[in-house]
Amino acid sequence: MKKFLLTVGSILVFLLAAGGGYAWWMWHSAAATAQKMYDVKGGKGNHQTVAVQKPISILLLGVDERKNDSGRSDTIIALTLNPKTGTMQMISIPRDTRTDIVGRGTLDKINAAYAFGGVQMAEDTVSNFVGNIPFDFYIKINMQGMSDLVDAIGGVTVNNTVDWIDEGYYKKGYHFKTGKITLTDGAMAMGYVRMRHLDPQGDLGRNKRQREVIMAIVNKMANVSSVSRYSQILQAIGNNVKTNMTFDDMKNIALHYRNASKHTINYEVNTTPEKINGVDYLVVSDAEKQRVHDMIEKQLGNTTNE
Numbered sequence: 001m002k003k004f005l006l007t008v009g010s011i012l013v014f015l016l017a018a019g020g021g022y023a024w025w026m027w028h029s030a031a032a033t034a035q036k037m038y039d040v041k042g043g044k045g046n047h048q049t050v051a052v053q054k055p056i057s058i059l060l061l062g063v064d065e066r067k068n069d070s071g072r073s074d075t076i077i078a079l080t081l082n083p084k085t086g087t088m089q090m091i092s093i094p095r096d097t098r099t100d101i102v103g104r105g106t107l108d109k110i111n112a113a114y115a116f117g118g119v120q121m122a123e124d125t126v127s128n129f130v131g132n133i134p135f136d137f138y139i140k141i142n143m144q145g146m147s148d149l150v151d152a153i154g155g156v157t158v159n160n161t162v163d164w165i166d167e168g169y170y171k172k173g174y175h176f177k178t179g180k181i182t183l184t185d186g187a188m189a190m191g192y193v194r195m196r197h198l199d200p201q202g203d204l205g206r207n208k209r210q211r212e213v214i215m216a217i218v219n220k221m222a223n224v225s226s227v228s229r230y231s232q233i234l235q236a237i238g239n240n241v242k243t244n245m246t247f248d249d250m251k252n253i254a255l256h257y258r259n260a261s262k263h264t265i266n267y268e269v270n271t272t273p274e275k276i277n278g279v280d281y282l283v284v285s286d287a288e289k290q291r292v293h294d295m296i297e298k299q300l301g302n303t304t305n306e
Contacts, residue, residue, distance in 0.1 A: 026230060029230075029231065029234050030234060030247075031247050032238075033234045033235075033237055033238040034245075034246070034247035034250055035247065036238040037237065037238060037241050037242055037243050037245075038242075038243065038244070038245070038246060039119075039140075039242040039243065039244065040244050041118060041119045041120060041242070041244075042059070042119035042120055042122075042123050042135075042137075042138035042140075042244050043120070043123070043138075043244060044244060045136065045137050045244035045245060045246070045249065046136035046137065047246060047248070047249055049136050050136070050249045050252045050253060051248075051252060053083050053252070053256045053257075054083075055080060055081065055082040055083070055084070055299065055300045055301050056080065056081050056136045056137065056253075056257075057078065057079070057080050057133065057134070057135045057136050057137075057296065057300060058079045058080070058081070058135060058136065058137045058138065058139060059076075059077070059078065059079075059122070059123050059126055059127075059135040059137070059138040059139070060075070060076070060077035060078075060079050060090075060138075060139050060141070061073040061075065061076060061077075061114060061119070061122060061138065061139070061140045061141070062074055062075030062076075062077075062141050062143060062210070063114060063140055063141065063142055063143065064142075064143045065142050065143070065144075071114070071115065072095070072111040072112060072114055072115045073095065073110075073111045073113070073114040073122055074095050074111060074143070075092075075095070075207070075210060076092070076093040076095060076110060076111065076122075076126060077090050077091065077092055077093070078090075078091040078093065078126065078130055078133075078135075078292075078296060079091075080296055080299040080300055081253070081257045081260045082260060082299055082300070082301065083256055083257045083259070083260060084301070085260075085263075085299075085301075086259040086260055086262070086263050087260055087263045087264075087265060087299065088260040088261055088263065088264045088265070089264075089265040089267070089295065089296070089299045090264065090265070090266050090267070091130075091267045091268075091269065091292055091295065091296065092207055092266070092267070092268045092269065093110060093126065093129065093269050094110075094203055094204075094207075094268070094269060094271055094282050095109065095110065095111035095203065096109050096110075096111070096203065096271075096280065096281055096282045097109065097110040097129070097269065097271060097281070097282045097283075097284055098110075098274075098276070098281035098282065098283050098284075099125065099128075099129045099284070100125070100128060100129075101113050101116060101121070101125055102121065102124040102125045102127075102128050103116075103117055103121050103124060103125075104116055104117070104121075109281065110125060110126070110129065113125035113126070119138055119140055119242075123135055123138055129289070130289075130292055130293055130296055131289065131290070131292070131293030131296075131297075133293065133296050133297065133300075137243060137244055137245050137249070138243060138244060139241065139242075139243045139245070140241065140242045140243065141240060141241050142240040142241075143190070144239075144240055145236060145237070145239070145240025145241060146186070146189060146190065146193065146213065146214070146217070147186030147187065147189060147190045148186060148235075148236035148239065148240060149186075149217050149221075149233065149236045149237070150183060150185060150186040150188075150189040150213075150217065151185055151186040151232070151236075152229065152232035152233045152235070152236045153217065153220050153221060153229065153232075153233065154229075155182055155183055155184040155185060155188075155189075156182070156183050156189065156213060156216035156217055156220055157180060157181070157182045157183075157216060158180070158181060158183060158192070158209075158212050158213060158216055159179065159180050159181075159212070160176055160177065160178050160179060160180075160181050160192075161178060162176070162178065162198070162199050162200070162205065163175075163176065163177055163178045164176055164195065164198040164199075166191040166192075166195065167198075174188060174191060176191075176192060176195075183213070189213055192209060192213065193206065193209050193210045193213050194206070195209075204268060207268065211266070221233065265299075267292075267295065269284060269288065269292055270284070270285075270288050271283060271284050271288075272284075272285070
């Protein structure tokens with residue numbers, strides 16, 4: 001799940017353009033939402049980097065959390081924003097990628113790190129996977145958040161490339177036809193983004209649909225103007241997102257990193273399917289790991305640790 005930091009940023013930009021008591025009320029609501037989201041389980045965050053407008057690295061985790069189950073990070077994105085070059089790079093790491101789980105001393109699927117040790121272990125493991133590049137911040141989004149946001153904005157329109165009838169929990173029996181379709185509510189959107197077994201591309205196809213829905217959400221939010229809609233959006237974000245970004249960090253990103261969202265570089269880590277001890281994994285070569293490391297370093301301009 002990506003671009004949720006820009007979701008909050010879009011709201012903040014709207015507030016800056018508003019006036020009077022209405023703007024104050026919405027600003028206060030946004031600040032309260034940011035406080036509700038704030039959680040330092042993944043470290044305190046590198047606030048100074050944002051304050052001086054240097055390139056930043058953010059770990060995005062899309063987690064399927066349910067009652068009595070901490071869940072696993074089904075979506076893992078190494079995101080970097082460079083305000084100088086005006087670019088945003090999103091590197092998707094497939095959840096079944098086999099790697100060292102930092103803190104456990106075992107090789108496992110990368111999404112197991114969150115299940116074993118929460119945000120901190122997930123962050124340490126992904127940082128190690130990309131060549132020991134630290135993350136300035138993390139953003140964890142519960143999958144339910146996508147459903148709530150789609151409900152809050154009144155549905156989204158997407159371009160579907162695979163014809164299938166949903167057999168899942170959310171919208172069983174719904175026929176997703178090819179072409180432009182409208183996902184009218186959160187349940188329908190969740191059915192659309194979760195399917196993978198009926199997609200010829202499997203996990204890769206699902207990741208593409210997730211990206212498409214998130215982009216549709218962000219784009220539609222940019223045109224939201226009613227108080228009631230913003231109130232619902234803030235509630236959805238506050239209930240489903242955790243981050244070690246402060247409200248000041250979000251304001252700085254909204255004001256000084258906005259142009260980066262207009263020039264996006266998407267990359268999916270190249271993997272090879274392999275069965276090891278009876279378990280299906282996705283294996284990444286050393287050359288590919290180095291490629292990913294170099295991509296991130298280039299995007300950061302080697303300024304992360306300055």
